[in-house]
Amino acid sequence: MSAHFGTRLRKGAVNTTVAALAVAALAASQAPDVTADGHGRQTAADAPSAADSGTGTGTESGATGNSPYYTDLPPLNSPNPAPSDGSSTTPAATGTNEAGIPATVLDAYKKAEAALAQAKPGCNMPWQLLAAIGNVESGQAGGGNVSADGTTVTPILGPVLNGVGFANISDTDNGAYDGDSTYDRAVGPMQFIPSTWAWAGRDGNGDGKKDPNNIYDAALAAGHYLCRYDWDMSSTSGMRSAILSYNNSTDYLNTVLSWLEYYRKGTHEVPDGSGSVPGNRSDDGTGFTPTLPSVPTAPGTPAPGKPGTPAKPSTPPKPSTPPKPSPPAPTPTETVDHLEYAGTTSLTVTAGSTSTDRVGTRAETAAGKTVAKVRIRFTIVGDTDTTFTGGETVAVIATDSKGVALAPALRAGEKTGDFTVRATVLGRTVTALDHKATVTARAADALARTGDAALTCTAGGEFATRVEVKATYKGAAAGKVAATATLVKSADDQSTNDKGPYFKDAAGNPVRTLDLRTDANGLLALPTLYADDTAGTYLLRITTTGGATLTLELTVTAATPDPTPDPTPSESASSPASTEPEPTASGS
Structure with a gap:
């Protein structure tokens, strides 16, 4: 989320209380296992983290690199009247500016919902979820500060992900998306980090480009990202897993769910550039800079020197030679020397089915020591219609404590033949590791x-x-x-x-x-x-x-011959011929 969105205001006690009451009221309409905590925020009972959900996402930093996000909660007064069963949008009551979504941004969310209904109908993606994430990530593209084609007028960039208060993600795009060739930064209205956009990016406005700064492209990409692994947004568990995979934070989950329910109760279109922009970030705008507490004086301790008599100035210490700064410890990615096979080196899958085996790779140092927390990109290469489960051809997985990353299972299409699953290290130039794969024809025995x-x-x-x-x-x-x-x-x-x-x-x-x-x-x-x-x-x-x-x-x-019919007697043969002479006329 960008630091360019105006002045960051701290929440006052009154605003916090009002927002808390609003969320407590909204929680009552959520699924049975979504409740409100003592502060009014929604809590998802036993909400799994992205890393522990068993889905194989394997990406600790989610779509955004766990970048900061807007923490403002919906207002106490929900939009009224509530939408009818047959209406997806109802004008909000006067004064509920937070319910207004800029026209182009709202159009992008609804077009993404329609596209996903065709491409991934089992996902049941509501546009209100995309709107909730868009508000939390960028304040609806900075209040709708977009051009006619949906591209942000000013780039929206998250903080540098250099490990200081945030994730440590070395550059993966040579600065192509975020302008930083040293570290990655979240980009655009839906705040994708470049390594995620590389495989999740979509062309939502049909201009032939996949631009993370375009709300149509970013909204459609966010929808596909949330719908991967066959998660169903109509189920509580599916929605939880999807949102946590976007940003692995329970507070993030609760904030998104609050705005989702708020938008479901009604929203309306406002002109581009006139939307309400939140004022509070999860990093409080400080970048987690620590504040040192003061040291109090113990009771009864006399003040230095006699009253009225200035204390003698202390002799300043001799300046010491500052120690030479030690070089920063290398990141896990920087220690990787090569990749090794972890498990199968090749696999075969029947057309139309999902593989039971999974391609794996292990990151190692030059000395052969395994390296954890390294992001591995798996890419399907070749003339094939095979994808990973979820419909993508690229997946980014972090290595586990044993240095191993397992690619998602392969889902074969109908095209038979050989192809390759290529493993590379994100943020470091290391020789790729190719796994051979084959799709065989459907068979019967x-x-x-x-x-x-x-x-x-x-x-x-x-x-x-x-x-x-x-x-x-x-x-x-x-x-x-x-x-x-x-x-x-x-x-x-x-x-x-x-x-x-x-x-x-x-x-x-x-x-x-x-x-x-x-x-x-x-x-x-x-x-x-x-x-x-x-x-x-x-x-x-x-x-x-x-x-x-x-x-x-x-x-x-053989065909049975028909019986021979009796001959039909002719009229000439119906009576015997006369042998007597014909009478003749005689004269008298």
């Missing part, structure tokens, strides 16, 4: 017919029963598996028959080989079979990727 009706037909007719089979792999339905159905000559000769039963192509021509695919449930329904004029017993052979085979017997019986 067994085929079985679903019915038992006899497959018979009269020559020249069509089979009344259609063939349907089910493919399985290790006992489970094998969906979307490629299969081939062929009318073969014999059990010993698997070549295609040139007579007997056949299928029809789209033009109605006979075909005796078909390429098919099972449905999602592993079922394969063959088209209607027809018979030519040749009677006999024939074989239908079905095979799948993975080696499953099923051979079915088809019987074609």
Whole structure:
């Protein structure tokens, strides 16, 4: 969060009390396990930290590097009236300026919600959550200080993450985003650190760029970041895990939840540049500079010197030679010399499935000592549609106490072939470590017919029963598996028959080989079979990727000839011919 947002004001006792009462009231409408503490702040019972949630995020510093954030809580008076079930936005009551969101910023949040509903419908992302985070991170882009395309007029930069009061994150972008080639800084209205933006960045306004300073890009990126690992924002646990992964602080979680509930009760659009900017930061604007307490004089201790008589000045000590400053201790990242494989060096995953193994790497010093708390970037490289769980192709994971970072599980698409998972150290030039990966085609190891009706037909007719089979792999339905159905000559000769039963192509021509695919449930329904004029017993052979085979017997019986009809007698033959002479006329 930037230090450029006006003057930072300390909260007075009255404002703190009012905000506390507001949060206490809001807490009543939250999920059953979200309550208010003694100060009125929301508390999430047993809220897991990002590092302990078991999600494999592995990034201690979250999206923002755990940079400072605005701590102001919503006002006591919630926007009124509350929105109806069919309305997502209701004008706020007069005087509730905090409920106003700058027009372009609000539009960006709603467009991000719509895009995520298409891309990740199971996430159930509400735009109000993006608005809550945007307010806590940057005061809605500094009160909506953005251009028409959503880019901030003035760059919004968090403090230098040099380990003094904040996380210690060495430069990862050569200053491309934050202008600092020594350390990283959080950037833009949603305060992404460059290493996170490198993989989470999105183009939200369709200009062909991924700019962390653009509210459309940043809002969409924040939504995808929160929705990774299949977290569901309609569940309390899913939302907790997502928010804590953004900034691993329970106070941050509670502040975001408070604004989320506030915005859900109603908000309205205000002109760009006229939004309300919070005044208090989690670092209190001091950068955690310590204040030394004064040393009181013990009761009864006489003042130096007699009253009215000035004390003799003490002899100033001789100046001593200041000790030479010791060089700063190297950061964990600076001690890394190389990466080693930790576990599998390659893995294979079937198309459409998620790998059970995970790629791992270990950071070591030149002496072979493991290094903890080093951020490793895993990148999927190659012509593949495989992603990590959550839909990303890049993941940043911090090494654990044993110096090991495990990449998220791989989720294979439908494209088969080889690709690489590359591990690199963020903030240090170290030779990358490549892990080989392969996606194999979906497979079945067994085929079985679903019915038992006899497959018979009269020559020249069509089979009344259609063939349907089910493919399985290790006992489970094998969906979307490629299969081939062929009318073969014999059990010993698997070549295609040139007579007997056949299928029809789209033009109605006979075909005796078909390429098919099972449905999602592993079922394969063959088209209607027809018979030519040749009677006999024939074989239908079905095979799948993975080696499953099923051979079915088809019987074609000869057509029964129609009985010969009785000849129809002609009229000439209906009576015998007369042999008597015709009478002749006689004269008298």
